[in-house]
Amino acid sequence: MISRGNAQLPPKLNRWLTERKLKIELALSVLVAVSLLAYYTHLREGAQMVMMSMTALAIFYFLSAYLTPDIDAKFGAIAWKVLSISCSVCVIGLMFSILKFEGADQMILIGTTSLATSGLILSGYAVSSGLGKLGPLLLRIVIIGGIFGVLKLT
Secondary structure (H helix, E strand, C coil): CCCCCCCCCCCCHHHHHHHHHHHHHHHEEEEEHHHEEEEEEECCCCCHHHHHHHHHHHHHHHHHHHCCCCCHHHHHHHHHHHHHHHHHHHHHHHHHHHHCCCCHHHHHHHHHHHHHHHHHHHHHHHHHHHHHHHHHHHHHHHHHHHHHHHHHHC
């Protein structure tokens, strides 16, 4: 399970998550959207729904850093890990921002900075090797960056 300091997921879990990662991400994103709707319509347990759904999405992003990347290049694999972990930090920062907790600005700043850096590396890799499997990752960068921009403009 652990080899030479590089933590990896168990093979069965790795294969299961890799086969279903887009479906899981979509389901968790819908869950976050529903919980945000509940929160902004002032349902009684809306804040807890937001906290649980965004935490689940952040955990999924963090675990996806340890999946086998779809990228062959070493810089691409490193960018994949940085992207996954920075998405996790951004989601937690967005949750803190929505729920008005302290530390939201710092987490969003750190997360989006590393997100932009890994996005540039993956964009360069996508241009040289074709978009292929990197399309959903680049879309994730645009969506999270867009949410950050909307939060900062309001």
